[in-house]
Amino acid sequence: MTKRAVITGVGIVAPGGVGREAAWDLLSSGRTATRRISLFDPAPFRSRVAAEVDFDPAAAGLTPRQVRRMDRAAQFAVVCAREAVEDSGIAGEPVPPERTAVALGSAVGCTMGLEEEYVVLSDSGRRWLVDHSYGVPHLYGYMVPSTLAVEVAHEVGAEGPVALISTGCTSGLDSIGHGVQLIEEGSADVVIAGATDAPLSPITAACFDAIRATTPNNDDPEHASRPFDRDRDGFVLGEGAAVLVLEEKAAAERRGARIYGEIVGFAGRSNAFHMTGLKPDGREMAEAISSALDQVKLDPTAVDYINAHGSGTKQNDRHETAAFKRSLGEHARQIPVSSIKSMVGHSLGAIGSIEVAACALALDRQVVPPTANLKNPDPDCDLDYVPLVAREHRMDVVLSVGSGFGGFQSAMVLARPGAVPYERS
Known part of the structure; x- marks a missing residue:
């Protein structure tokens, strides 16, 4: 009989609310979290609005060492994983580490960390040959997207299959789909699955400006994202993460877990x-x-x-x-x-x-x-x-x-x- 995957924990870091309940409050109330970009000066760009996360890594429980080491996308993912695991109650269960897996998605990896370091190493773009000696010790990690999944695996103690799924804007669906398959085939009993991206940087704004995919509605940021509306004129960039705890259904039921779906x-x-x-x-x-x-x-x-x-x-x-x-x-x-x-x-x-x-x-x-x-x-x-x-x-x-x-x-x-x-x- 095929094993079945259920959701027993949810963790969210999203624009308008850090945490599952804050995010749901925004969504269910119909409020918008779109505004003028504050993470960098958007003045040179065609589209100057985004949905930013009001995120304080220290308040979210990250240590100074974690903040120094991890790109913003990794910080989002780790905070989400903590919330999802706590929500699931799985931390107190005797699940062998080698039966716990991570399937994390990301479209653009450590974009913010990479751009910030390039600006320093190239002297704000004035030097073609960059001076690597000015780079942070963890620069290599920014260049390898799989480090995002590794950070989550370290956080939850997962020693089973660990993967970074990068399929553009379907990464967040595909990573969860991969996690479900790990449960169904019996490769893992618990999968920490989700996705993270923190793409709000000048290079991202420039790329989407070039193909005119993002909205130029800068005068009314709150109403700039208008799916299915006759007057829509492009999407609004955002950032955030969500992580789910997936478990084999029978095991979740045996331990009396709350099952979302x-x-x-x-x-x-x-x-x-x-x-x-x-x-x-x-x-x-x-x-x-x-x-x-x-x-x-x-x-x-x-x-x-x-x-x-x-x-x-x-x-x-x-x-x-x-x-x-x-x-x-x-x-x-x-x-x-x-x-x-x-x-x-x-x-x-x-x-x-x-x-x-x-x-x-x-x-x-x-x-x-x-x-x-x-x-x-x-x-x-x-x-x-x-x-x-x-x-x-x-x-x-x-x-x-x-x-x-x-x-x-x-x-x-x-x-x-x-x-x-x-x-x-």
């Missing part, structure tokens, strides 16, 4: 089409959705809520609207859909894990977060996108999707505990 399906596809472009028919995302549902023989009508990628770009929002219709048929028009990027921005690789964490909390509390700032719906985005205000809604099955540069399309299906009796196909 079960991850019953996961699939990914690539469009093999364009680095940033999307085909309007949404076929690849639709195939990922159908595959994830087919794994547990779920009919599309079983889906009660969709957490959309909802980046707020013209092509993405229309692409996934088409994907929902293609994969779910007429039922797509009956399902509430929302994008939390309207409130916490797009934290690249981290956002998929933040969205899965939000889905777990939505299942637990039976509340659908809203799509903030959706005042003028795009006629081409004609589904129920839960505008402005959260909605109490009966949910047994939730779908979360992600879309990333490079053509990555991922879909994950979560279910309320006991709602989906199944054998995987």
Whole structure:
């Protein structure tokens, strides 16, 4: 019998709130955490807004040595892992270290640390040949993204499989999917899974400016992220992390763990089409959705809520609207859909894990977060996108999707505990 993976712990560091409850309070209230960038001077850039985390590493429990050693992305991940482990109650259980795994996602690794060090080593870009002697002792770690996963493994004492999953903006979904597979195949009993990114730096702003993907709506930062709205003009960058504790279901039930939900399906596809472009028919995302549902023989009508990628770009929002219709048929028009990027921005690789964490909390509390700032719906985005205000809604099955540069399309299906009796196909 295939082992089944459940979520027993949730840790979140997100714009507008550090900690699981603070993050959920923001999402369920429909507030936005988007503002003018304060982490660096954004004046030279086309897009000068972002969703920043008000994060004090010392207040979050990190030691001066940890703060000195770790990039901001690693700090986020470690703080999330601590909260998730505490929430799960697994720390007091006799789980062998070699049966504990880490699956962490990140799209851009230690961007902030690398840029800060380059500025110093190159004398603010004036020297072509950099002087390595001015680098911090941990510079090599910034250059190797897997150190993010290693920091989490050190924190939780994981001696089983440890991996860094980097698949662009689907990294946060794919890392959790990898963790689920480790549980199902019997390679681990507990997996610390999630993703982190802290990309808010001048190089990131310049890159997205160059392709005009981010919003130029600098005069109204609070309402700049507008997924599915007729007047949307690009996404808002964000930062943050989320980490889940995944356990084998039977073991979690034996110890009386609180179970937020079960991850019953996961699939990914690539469009093999364009680095940033999307085909309007949404076929690849639709195939990922159908595959994830087919794994547990779920009919599309079983889906009660969709957490959309909802980046707020013209092509993405229309692409996934088409994907929902293609994969779910007429039922797509009956399902509430929302994008939390309207409130916490797009934290690249981290956002998929933040969205899965939000889905777990939505299942637990039976509340659908809203799509903030959706005042003028795009006629081409004609589904129920839960505008402005959260909605109490009966949910047994939730779908979360992600879309990333490079053509990555991922879909994950979560279910309320006991709602989906199944054998995987």
